[in-house]
Amino acid sequence: MTDNKKIQISDLNVFAGKFQILKNINIELPENKITVILGPSGCGKTTLLKCMNRLTDLYPELRVTGDIRISGNNILAAKEDIYKLRQHMGLLSQRPYPLPMTIYNNIAYGLKLRGVKKRREIHKLVVHYLQQANLWEEVKHRLREPASRLSIGQQQRLCLARGLAVNPGIILADEPTSALDPISSQYIEQKFLELKNEYTIVLVTHVLRQARRIADYVVFMYLGEVIEQGDVHEVFENPKMEKTKLYLGGTFN
Amino acid sequence: MTLAQKIEEKIFKVLMIIATYFILVVLAIIIYSIFKKGIKSLSWEILTQIPKGGYYYGKGGGILNAILGSLCLAFGATLLAFLIGLPVALYINVFLIRWKKVAAFIRFLLDLIWGIPSIVYGAFGFTMMIYLGLQTSLLAGIITVTLFILPIMIRSMDEILRTVPYGLMEASYSLGSNKSETAFKIFTRQTISGIITAILLSFGRAIGDAASVLFTAGYTDHLPNSLLEPVATLPLSIFFQLSSPVPAVQDRAYASALVLTLIILIVSLFSRGLGKRYHKTKINF
Numbered sequence: 001m002t003d004n005k006k007i008q009i010s011d012l013n014v015f016a017g018k019f020q021i022l023k024n025i026n027i028e029l030p031e032n033k034i035t036v037i038l039g040p041s042g043c044g045k046t047t048l049l050k051c052m053n054r055l056t057d058l059y060p061e062l063r064v065t066g067d068i069r070i071s072g073n074n075i076l077a078a079k080e081d082i083y084k085l086r087q088h089m090g091l092l093s094q095r096p097y098p099l100p101m102t103i104y105n106n107i108a109y110g111l112k113l114r115g116v117k118k119r120r121e122i123h124k125l126v127v128h129y130l131q132q133a134n135l136w137e138e139v140k141h142r143l144r145e146p147a148s149r150l151s152i153g154q155q156q157r158l159c160l161a162r163g164l165a166v167n168p169g170i171i172l173a174d175e176p177t178s179a180l181d182p183i184s185s186q187y188i189e190q191k192f193l194e195l196k197n198e199y200t201i202v203l204v205t206h207v208l209r210q211a212r213r214i215a216d217y218v219v220f221m222y223l224g225e226v227i228e229q230g231d232v233h234e235v236f237e238n239p240k241m242e243k244t245k246l247y248l249g250g251t252f253n
Numbered sequence: 254m255t256l257a258q259k260i261e262e263k264i265f266k267v268l269m270i271i272a273t274y275f276i277l278v279v280l281a282i283i284i285y286s287i288f289k290k291g292i293k294s295l296s297w298e299i300l301t302q303i304p305k306g307g308y309y310y311g312k313g314g315g316i317l318n319a320i321l322g323s324l325c326l327a328f329g330a331t332l333l334a335f336l337i338g339l340p341v342a343l344y345i346n347v348f349l350i351r352w353k354k355v356a357a358f359i360r361f362l363l364d365l366i367w368g369i370p371s372i373v374y375g376a377f378g379f380t381m382m383i384y385l386g387l388q389t390s391l392l393a394g395i396i397t398v399t400l401f402i403l404p405i406m407i408r409s410m411d412e413i414l415r416t417v418p419y420g421l422m423e424a425s426y427s428l429g430s431n432k433s434e435t436a437f438k439i440f441t442r443q444t445i446s447g448i449i450t451a452i453l454l455s456f457g458r459a460i461g462d463a464a465s466v467l468f469t470a471g472y473t474d475h476l477p478n479s480l481l482e483p484v485a486t487l488p489l490s491i492f493f494q495l496s497s498p499v500p501a502v503q504d505r506a507y508a509s510a511l512v513l514t515l516i517i518l519i520v521s522l523f524s525r526g527l528g529k530r531y532h533k534t535k536i537n538f
């Protein structure tokens with residue numbers, strides 16, 4: 001493979017007290033591709049995502065060691081600039097957490113943080129990102145309503161729009177479709193396929209079929225370790241490790 | 254469910270109902286007696302005039318001095334306590350997120366201070382005033398009452414800020430907000446109705462307390478006109494009227510108590526309305 005490596009993680013270890021959540025993770029994720037992280041519940045997928053934009057900082061009980069380079073920057077060593085570095089990574093969580101403000105301001109908030117000042121410019125971009133997330137038609141008459149009134153599926157799309165609005169190079173998505181209906185899920189999947197031309201996408205999912213449909217690169221984890229990583233075809237059609245075979249065969253999940 | 258469980262549940266249910274109604278009845282009796290005794294002495298005169306000479310022995314006039322004095326003092330102290338308390342509560346919940354033990358220690362201290370009776374604040378304020386060479390004045394009263402309501406203000410805002418879910422914090426940081434943006438733009442918006450309740454609680458305490466203002470704000474028959482002059486307050490006014498040997502003046506004390514109750518009622522209704530208005534944008538989880 002000759003892809004650029006957008007995210008390089010080496011010797012990453014995460015401890016919670018004596019318990020080790022992630023064990024010696026070494027992975028490299030290709031740029032402008034969709035990487036899917038697979039693994040049974042509790043194997044550390046969410047924790048791995050949170051390490052990438054240092055949300056682990058919010059949990060004093062977690063101790064993180066190792067190296068995470070994003071476009072060459074060592075994220076784990078960053079000090080004050082971590083707030084700005086996080087803007088390079090949009091986060092889509094398992095359940096949507098819109099900001100406690102209006103639909104419009106949910107998008108405008110990130111734009112202002114990004115330094116967009118002119119009101120007309122902000123308005124133009126709000127419309128643009130809502131369209132990107134396929135939400136515009138549904139909310140164009142109620143932009144000043146609180147985001148809490150939207151349905152869960154709409155909220156998740158709002159979170160996608162909000163994440164895109166800070167202009168990240170990377171999208172971290174933690175089971176973003178698990179709370180959604182089939183139509184909304186399909187939409188998000190479709191969107192990811194379009195977005196990967198401009199973004200590096202890291203997606204955690206439990207749905208093997210979804211992984212197969214959209215993944216370029218697959219990382220399989222088990223009990224805090226990376227068991228296998230590689231091209232989607234290699235891993236799905238020709239898994240090297242016994243555990244991967246069992247997992248893909250549906251023996252455990 | 255076994256029979257024992259059923260009986261247990263019944264007993265607890267009955268106990269809860271009894272406790273609830275007991276409190277309601279006691280409250281109703283208090284309010285009823287204040288109303289009954291106060292309403293007949295409540296007049297336009299009492300609301301709009303200051304005490305005339307000999308007021309406390311049955312001459313005419315009113316308690317406008319105490320009404321305005323209490324309002325100035327309580328609004329001043331509540332505002333000051335809010336301006337100090339909100340940053341502290343946000344600091345505990347946003348900046349100390351990695352220092353849970355420090356946060357727990359601060360909470361413990363505040364809970365301790367909360368329990369200190371207001372007369373101690375009054376005495377402390379008085380000592381400070383002598384030390385600084387200040388007279389009894391509105392300003393000294395405001396400062397003392399601010400100290401007295403700060404623990405309540407901070408801890409009640411703190412309790413509501415603690416309910417902000419981790420997911421929302423993560424969303425805010427992942428958009429590139431720093432800690433102060435997360436604190437002042439996200440946390441405050443999510444908890445606005447609770448913050449208003451905290452302000453209201455503190456206001457109620459500020460306006461209702463007599464002991465902390467006794468030595469610090471002093472008392473006067475004049476209307477408040479300067480931060481550096483003494484002011485009258487409703488609780489003290491009630492006390493002085495109740496101490497009068499004249500029954501008619503004692504009745505006016507109940508009218509004053511009624512006024513105090515009504516002020517608290519109006520402020521709570523108003524803040525309820527305000528809270529409702531801002532409650533809409535809160536994200537429910």
Ligand SMILES: Nc1ncnc2c1ncn2[C@@H]1O[C@H](COP(=O)(O)OP(=O)(O)OP(=O)(O)O)[C@@H](O)[C@H]1O
Pocket residue numbers: 016021039040041042043044045046047048059061062
């Ligand atoms: N803050 C924490 N403190 C202690 N243990 C934690 C913490 N966060 C996660 N863990 C533990 O780390 C392990 C991995 O958790 P994580 O949430 O990363 O799993 P996951 O792979 O995302 O699971 P799922 O598929 O169910 O979402 C779990 O055993 C969890 O209990």
Ligand SMILES: [Mg+2]
Pocket residue numbers: 045046047174
């Ligand atoms: Mg997870």
